[in-house]
Amino acid sequence: MLKTIGFFLGLLFFTHCAFSERIVNTDGVRNALKVRFKIFKDVPRSEAEAIEMNFTKISDCETEHFRGKQYMRYGDPLIIPLFDVNGYIAGLQTGVPVGLDNNYPPAIMQPPFIQDGDLFKLTAYFVDPLLICKRGRSKQQFIRTGTGQDLFIQTGKDPETDILEIDEHMTETKWVQGLCFPQMGYHYFKEVSLDMSCETFFPVALLYYHGELQGFVWSLGAILNSTFVSYEYPEPEFFLELLKEVPTCLNTLRRSTMHVYFKDNIDTFTCKAPPAKESPCTSDSAFPVLEKILIVWFSIFMLIKMTY
Known part of the structure; x- marks a missing residue:
């Protein structure tokens, strides 16, 4: 009898730990879209x-060069x-007006x-992009995956084939690693x-931060304005905070940039070494649950003993 009780307690402990791990791992969901x-x-x-x-909606879902219903504000x-x-x-998307004084973007x-x-x-x-206008995501999929699980940059006129897939993990990317800046993370450049x-x-x-893709940056070679939110206008010397070796041409070029974030944990981007991640599966975390189970099992055991 005691062996049976011990077996079930061990099984319950394992189940508690596995369930706790599953809960903790949900923090990877992209739960926001901020700029x-x-x-x-x-x-x-x-x-x-x-x-x-x-x-306001400005396009249907499937157009010649893009996928997704486009919306603009004013x-x-x-x-x-x-x-x-x-x-x-x-x-x-972000847009740059045609016919800027400096002819940005260049033909290349x-x-x-x-x-x-x-x-x-x-x-x-x-x-x-293959899924966006064909079946999209259900409500359940949106709840589970938030702001999507991928990042593709469109690199040509065919939105379903001319795309650059971005690596989710920092250790896998081939882009050039830059420096870490608080509330931005590590910048990577192509x-x-x-x-x-x-x-x-x-x-x-x-x-990238915490080893994972956290967002991206639009970096535009012109001075632009917005009514939705003001652009970031980094001074040329600010690139010294972002790049180990700053391209000489950036020393005199003014840019309009915009950081885009997938999560609301931006305050954790401190650029300090993160604390070691503790497993939720410990005797301390499991003890309150197991204590109650043990009391129930002991009561049953005593009841059976008294009966016989």
Whole structure:
């Protein structure tokens, strides 16, 4: 009898630990979509939220060069959220007006910039573009995966084939590692070098922290304005805080940037060594549950003994 009780207690302890691990691992869900360093303004993650925030639909889900229903707020091209066929967030665009004085973006950057009317658009997808307009995500999938599980940068006119898939884990990316900055994370840049031409400076940087992809940055070679939220205007010397070797051309080039975050844990991006992660499966965490079970089993055991 005691052996049987011991067996069941051991089984319950194992179950408690496994369940605890499962709960803890849910913190990887992208539970937000925020923009602008120090302001962290929310971007709508559903069509219903977009309408409440005075965004207006400007396209159907499937167009010649893009996937996802595009929404804009008062014609401001800084933030153009993309929603799937079911109305859940599927990606994000930003637009640069055609005909800027400095002729940005240069021809060599077209694509990833793709002209759409009077805008050059950059597009990032958070789910596979093949699925966005065909079946989208269900409510349950949105709850489970939040702002999507992927990041694809569109690099050509075909949104289903001309895409650059971004690695989820920092150790797997081939992009050039930069430096860590609090509330930004580690910046990663695509093919940067000291003597590069800024015409080839890729307009997207990646943000990693806690070893995982946390967001990205639009980095645009022009001074732009927005009514949704103000752009970031880094001084040239600020790149010394982001890159180990700053391309010479950035010393005189002014840019408009925008940080995009997938989670609301931005305050944990301290650039300090993170504490060792403790397993929730410990005797201390399991003891209150096991204590109650043991009392019940002991009561049953005594009752059986008294009966016989």
